[in-house]
Amino acid sequence: xxxxxxxxxxxxxQSYLSLGLSDSEYQLVCELLGxxxxxxxxxxxxxxxxxxxxxxxxxxxxxxxxTEGPNVLQGPxxxxxxxxxxxxxxxxxxxxxxxxxxxxxxxxxxxTGVGGILRDIYSMGARPVAxxxxxxxxxxxxxxxxxxPNIKRNQYLFGGVVAGIAGYGNCIGVPTVAGEVxxxxxxxxxxxxxxxxxxxxxxxxxxxxxxxxIGNPVIYVGAATGRDxxxxxxxxxxxxxxxxxxxxxxxxxxxxxxxxxxLEACLELFRSGAVISVQDMGAAGLTCSSxxxxxxxxxxxxxxxDLVPQRALEMSPYEIMLSESQERMxxxxxxxxxxxxxxxxxxxxxxxxxxxxxxxETVLRLKHRGALAAELPxxxxxxxxxxxxxxxxPSEKQLSRQxxxxxxxxxxxxxxxxxxxxxxxxxxxxxxWVYRQYDSxxxxxxxxxxxxxAAVIRIEGTNKALAMSIDxxxxxxxxxxxxxxxIAVAEAARNxxxxxxxxxxxxxxxxxxxxxxxxxxxxxxxxVTGICEACQSLELPVTGGNVSLYNETEGEAVYPTxxxxxxxxxxxxxxxxxxxxxxxxxxILLLGETEEELGASALxxxxxxxxxxxxxxxxxxxxxxxxxxxxxxxxxxxxASAHDLSQGGLVMALLTSCKGELGVHxxxxxxxxxxxxxxxxxxxxxxxxxxxxxxxxxEKLMQSRKIPCERVGxxxxxxxxxxxxxxxxxxxxxxxxxxxxxxxxxNIMNSENQGFSGEKQAA
Amino acid sequence: MxxxxxxxxxxxxxxxxxxxxxxxxxxxxxxxxxxxxxxxAFDLILLPGGFAYGDYLRAGALAARTPVxxxxxxxxxxxxxxxxxxxxxxxxxxxxxxPGALQRNxxxxxxxxxxxxxxxxxxxxxxxxYQQGELIRLPIAHGEGNYICDELTLRxxxxxxxxxxxxASGSNPNGSVDKIAGILNSKGNVLGMMPxxxxxxxxxxxxxxxxxxxxxxxxxxxxxxxxx
Numbered sequence: 001x002x003x004x005x006x007x008x009x010x011x012x013x014q015s016y017l018s019l020g021l022s023d024s025e026y027q028l029v030c031e032l033l034g035x036x037x038x039x040x041x042x043x044x045x046x047x048x049x050x051x052x053x054x055x056x057x058x059x060x061x062x063x064x065x066x067t068e069g070p071n072v073l074q075g076p077x078x079x080x081x082x083x084x085x086x087x088x089x090x091x092x093x094x095x096x097x098x099x100x101x102x103x104x105x106x107x108x109x110x111x112t113g114v115g116g117i118l119r120d121i122y123s124m125g126a127r128p129v130a131x132x133x134x135x136x137x138x139x140x141x142x143x144x145x146x147x148x149p150n151i152k153r154n155q156y157l158f159g160g161v162v163a164g165i166a167g168y169g170n171c172i173g174v175p176t177v178a179g180e181v182x183x184x185x186x187x188x189x190x191x192x193x194x195x196x197x198x199x200x201x202x203x204x205x206x207x208x209x210x211x212x213x214i215g216n217p218v219i220y221v222g223a224a225t226g227r228d229x230x231x232x233x234x235x236x237x238x239x240x241x242x243x244x245x246x247x248x249x250x251x252x253x254x255x256x257x258x259x260x261x262x263l264e265a266c267l268e269l270f271r272s273g274a275v276i277s278v279q280d281m282g283a284a285g286l287t288c289s290s291x292x293x294x295x296x297x298x299x300x301x302x303x304x305x306d307l308v309p310q311r312a313l314e315m316s317p318y319e320i321m322l323s324e325s326q327e328r329m330x331x332x333x334x335x336x337x338x339x340x341x342x343x344x345x346x347x348x349x350x351x352x353x354x355x356x357x358x359x360x361e362t363v364l365r366l367k368h369r370g371a372l373a374a375e376l377p378x379x380x381x382x383x384x385x386x387x388x389x390x391x392x393x394p395s396e397k398q399l400s401r402q403x404x405x406x407x408x409x410x411x412x413x414x415x416x417x418x419x420x421x422x423x424x425x426x427x428x429x430x431x432x433w434v435y436r437q438y439d440s441x442x443x444x445x446x447x448x449x450x451x452x453x454a455a456v457i458r459i460e461g462t463n464k465a466l467a468m469s470i471d472x473x474x475x476x477x478x479x480x481x482x483x484x485x486x487i488a489v490a491e492a493a494r495n496x497x498x499x500x501x502x503x504x505x506x507x508x509x510x511x512x513x514x515x516x517x518x519x520x521x522x523x524x525x526x527x528v529t530g531i532c533e534a535c536q537s538l539e540l541p542v543t544g545g546n547v548s549l550y551n552e553t554e555g556e557a558v559y560p561t562x563x564x565x566x567x568x569x570x571x572x573x574x575x576x577x578x579x580x581x582x583x584x585x586x587x588i589l590l591l592g593e594t595e596e597e598l599g600a601s602a603l604x605x606x607x608x609x610x611x612x613x614x615x616x617x618x619x620x621x622x623x624x625x626x627x628x629x630x631x632x633x634x635x636x637x638x639x640a641s642a643h644d645l646s647q648g649g650l651v652m653a654l655l656t657s658c659k660g661e662l663g664v665h666x667x668x669x670x671x672x673x674x675x676x677x678x679x680x681x682x683x684x685x686x687x688x689x690x691x692x693x694x695x696x697x698x699e700k701l702m703q704s705r706k707i708p709c710e711r712v713g714x715x716x717x718x719x720x721x722x723x724x725x726x727x728x729x730x731x732x733x734x735x736x737x738x739x740x741x742x743x744x745x746x747n748i749m750n751s752e753n754q755g756f757s758g759e760k761q762a763a
Numbered sequence: 764m765x766x767x768x769x770x771x772x773x774x775x776x777x778x779x780x781x782x783x784x785x786x787x788x789x790x791x792x793x794x795x796x797x798x799x800x801x802x803x804a805f806d807l808i809l810l811p812g813g814f815a816y817g818d819y820l821r822a823g824a825l826a827a828r829t830p831v832x833x834x835x836x837x838x839x840x841x842x843x844x845x846x847x848x849x850x851x852x853x854x855x856x857x858x859x860x861x862p863g864a865l866q867r868n869x870x871x872x873x874x875x876x877x878x879x880x881x882x883x884x885x886x887x888x889x890x891x892x893y894q895q896g897e898l899i900r901l902p903i904a905h906g907e908g909n910y911i912c913d914e915l916t917l918r919x920x921x922x923x924x925x926x927x928x929x930x931a932s933g934s935n936p937n938g939s940v941d942k943i944a945g946i947l948n949s950k951g952n953v954l955g956m957m958p959x960x961x962x963x964x965x966x967x968x969x970x971x972x973x974x975x976x977x978x979x980x981x982x983x984x985x986x987x988x989x990x991x
Contacts, residue, residue, distance in 0.1 A: 171814040173775025257817025437873045439904040444779040
């Protein structure tokens with residue numbers, strides 16, 4: 001072990017800066033401790049006060065979210081939110097980002113993101129039943145410069161992230177059932193990788209992370225600690241730049257096999273009753289788990305670092321405490337029942353050992369080689385991080401762009417040809433190439449898998465099912481964060497509704513740029529306002545989430561990207577609904593009003609290469625009314641299919657409702673210009689199909705709710721024919737159109753010699 | 764009927780298989796940990812899918828060298844029926860009970876899908892409830908399902924009617940030789956297959972075509988079931 005800098009040297013050489021503390025923060029630490037911290041202590045403060053762990057910039061914004069509701073059993077603060085499902089059942093869910101690691105090492109970055117959120121879910125005691133993910137990358141093609149290094153890099157990142165999610169999720173045996181992928185130049189170099197996990201639990205099995213019972217042993221379970229991932233949390237709280245590549249060692253390496261064993265061992269440990277509390281060693285590893293558990297329990301913790309299993313030689317206390325090695329859990333067991341814990345771990349071949357105990361003094365005390373390595377009072381570590389209220393000012397560009405007219409092009413001559421060009425863009429193309437790499441069926445509870453508005457997972461031994469969706473259109477947020485925030489919530493909830501679920505609660509992943517810039521902090525504040533408004537109107541509490549700031553490359557921020565994961569309850573299997581047509585001759589209905597709203601639309605982006613104007617407006621009262629009406633119709637068994645209208649508007653919704661042989665014949669009247677009518681992204685619209693016998697009842701229901709409801713066509717085998725005001729705009733054979741759309745992404749990824757070979761991909 | 768569902772560290776379709784087999788009346792399935800050295804009590808032995816030992820070294824390679832496999836080989840020699848699904852198929856080729864090997868999918872990606880499968884023969888203990896030539900839907904989910912064997916083995920498999928399932932309708936998702944999706948040993952009591960019948964047990968799953976495989980293997984002839 002090389003000699004460590006002394007506290008004095010850390011101060012004079014300002015080495016605290018590289019450990020993540022600013023000058024003023026370091027001064028505050030010295031004041032709080034009444035002395036200068038040593039290297040280990042400085043490192044602990046650095047990670048615990050990083051944005052990733054402390055939320056020091058976003059906390060005041062996050063505190064505005066409505067977090068309470070009649071069904072909420074656990075709001076933000078524990079590993080994940082918990083919501084009641086009735087009859088003693090509950091759902092546990094949360095989203096987490098792994099953007100920075102994935103930008104550097106896509107396979108491992110994404111894989112460990114999946115592993116991390118998995119541990120958050122089962123550390124609550126729940127059996128994980130589903131993964132979802134939301135991904136953003138830079139463009140995969142460029143007509144002007146197809147071979148550009150940026151494009152190649154984007155393809156490499158995209159391929160690697162998908163392979164990483166598949167590699168971890170498939171191996172661990174939890175189905176990946178839903179998600180979304182977006183592409184935009186703003187994500188070149190800074191992809192977004194947000195993974196969500198959903199678990200199911202009986203109320204009585206809920207675990208918590210409170211270290212209780214003085215003298216109880218602290219037990220380390222799982223893989224040994226190495227030097228990987230040291231300072232991952234601090235790394236995640238900085239902008240990416242040319243030097244980021246050198247931080248590859250900050251990226252952890254996943255081992256889904258060990259992850260699976262730790263998962264099974266932990267679930268069995270909880271059942272044994274020998275364990276009091278548990279927490280995942282995630283961001284900031286042993287530091288975060290030990291201090292948070294001790295603090296929540298109102299106690300302290302003493303750890304003997306020599307007892308921590310290590311896979312590198314000569315690790316310093318600093319390295320042991322800050323390592324983010326994967327597949328590790330920290331638990332507090334009942335004194336005297338250690339042997340039971342070890343017995344279960346031996347069965348699953350998972351290493352486990354006692355490394356410390358719960359102590360009455362509210363401090364974190366670390367011993368190493370017989371000496372005191374650190375002693376920090378918990379209240380001066382966790383509760384004392386300074387909170388920052390940054391300036392929030394919209395940029396000039398922001399304001400002037402909003403004033404522009406959203407439509408600057410003339411009606412295209414051939415809308416059919418335009419449509420065929422648009423559906424092969426990665427943005428709109430089928431994501432089959434992605435989700436075919438994910439095992440969406442393992443556990444045999446998946447009733448509706450990828451490719452519909454929301455996935456539906458059945459809960460074994462009950463009549464209940466869970467509908468789940470993750471969504472967020474960052475282009476809307478970029479143009480107007482408040483409206484964009486509202487739409488993100490409304491759309492994710494609409495997806496769940498269309499699948500037959502009553503939306504219950506949400507988790508959010510807030511991905512933004514550098515909050516120290518006033519225009520970025522403004523985006524964050526406004527988006528949170530929009531999310532809050534939608535949550536209140538739609539009665540959806542926020543039960544947890546994640547904030548990822550500093551998503552910038554070379555000073556350029558990504559679009560503000562709040563991602564909303566909604567979970568809903570499907571009360572009966574008969575209510576499960578998909579977006580796909582069910583039989584020829586069914587009548588197609590369009591609910592809601594179509595306005596000329598093209599700001600930030602897929603059509604605008606395609607026609608102009610940029611976005612401007614205002615995003616579609618959202619009336620939350622109308623939205624709520626619409627969702628309630630559709631759910632009522634589903635419960636009355638009046639609906640064959642239901643599909644939310646989103647990116648690409650009506651015409652995209654029509655295409656994505658087609659499945660197998662079932663196409664459409666649409667004859668629709670609209671007062672709006674042809675191309676704008678088909679591609680408008682007006683909100684609060686849903687496409688339904690129904691058997692003719694139910695048509696009148698369905699229309700009557702919508703009428704009584706004052707919801708505009710137009711008959712727009714019928715389900716027709718083999719064709720995709722769209723007429724507007726009596727004139728055919730698109731006339732295609734369905735199979736050709738489907739092939740074009742379904743294979744587009746695969747063609748792009750296979751055509752180039754992008755050649756990312758996933759590291760581990762087996763059955 | 765007693766069924767063993769073998770569990771290795773890293774198996775992840777064990778509970779699906781357990782549920783599937785236990786859904787039949789009069790069938791008693793139980794989990795059997797890989798350290799077990801005796802399988803005498805069982806009428807049917809099932810090797811589930813998943814990632815035994817994380818697929819480290821080679822898919823199925825480590826699992827094929829565990830104590831339970833010695834017992835399984837002895838049982839197979841006695842004529843006990845054995846089904847290896849997905850990772851279980853890989854284990855069966857690794858331990859030598861079935862010929863050939865399963866290599867990486869030709870497209871190099873993991874594939875999860877529900878393709879059409881052709882029932883090549885209905886004379887085996889595992890396909891008696893199907894009809895020869897019938898097309899059924901069974902899910903696949905694997906990264907290494909590309910079956911390969913030498914020419915001579917292939918000719919034996921064909922001549923002895925040991926190819927039970929093939930990918931149908933012009934598709935060959937993983938690039939397998941002769942579109943092979945499932946094969947028998949020469950005695951006909953050991954079946955290895957990449958598709959997952961346990962994921963096709965009810966219409967809400969997308970298919971119920973897997974039920975008849977278990978009905979065949981368990982000698983069940985439900986009066987209500989029709990042969991599609």
